[in-house]
């Protein structure tokens with residue numbers, strides 16, 4: 001098995017004549033914890049979305065967990081990739097009318113046989129795993145509460161429980177602490193790292209103080225290009241000033 005879970009070569013994304021990503025070569029090893037930093041509009045979310053095939057670049061090669069994500073022969077080839085890639089976004093992606101528990105059960109859908117996933121039929125084992133995942137993030141007591149009645153921090157914990165249910169090889173987290181107070185942000189980061197201990201974790205981070213909690217490696221994007229790639233504990237203020245100037 002390749003030691004890299006992500007291999008990107010000559011990636012380019014042009015929208016309406018404007019180049020928003022240009023990554024010549026980037027590899028991420030299995031198990032790495034990576035923070036992606038950069039100003040608003042630097043291309044961080046677009047890079048993440050290219051990795052799970054939600055957006056298609058204009059050119060380049062992307063391999064995730066030894067599966068080609070771009071260029072893609074058939075759209076359905078993304079299904080196994082998506083089963084192996086978990087996502088934690090800004091809390092807006094839970095199904096509002098479903099309970100916390102149902103949202104967590106949905107996390108297992110990508111790896112279920114199609115018929116069961118369409119019919120939303122869950123086994124006792126799946127239900128027990130979902131209960132255990134909610135317990136692991138301290139949300140067992142709110143299992144039956146509708147997602148749209150949860151606070152921002154609670155929603156993120158449910159999203160992490162859902163990811164635990166999926167047991168992904170790669171976790172993509174896009175600003176998972178946005179709109180959370182500092183205590184909730186720290187707690188969500190700790191849970192996210194714990195939940196990803198057996199996977200690779202890539203987190204888009206705006207609050208630089210969270211970098212040491214979330215990552216060993218930092219990748220800085222500026223105008224769509226990688227301008228910084230170093231160990232998190234080697235990151236200097238000068239590098240940060242250059243990145244955000």
Ligand SMILES: Nc1ncnc2c1ncn2[C@@H]1O[C@H](COP(=O)(O)OP(=O)(O)OP(=O)(O)O)[C@@H](O)[C@H]1O
Nearest residue numbers: 015016020038039040041042043044045046047204
């Ligand atoms: N579908 C799209 N159509 C047009 N422009 C887009 C599209 N998606 C992204 N962009 C542009 O590409 C650039 C990069 O966007 P992206 O969301 O990746 O940045 P980001 O670094 O994640 O920003 P933020 O920190 O504000 O979330 C931005 O200028 C954005 O406006």
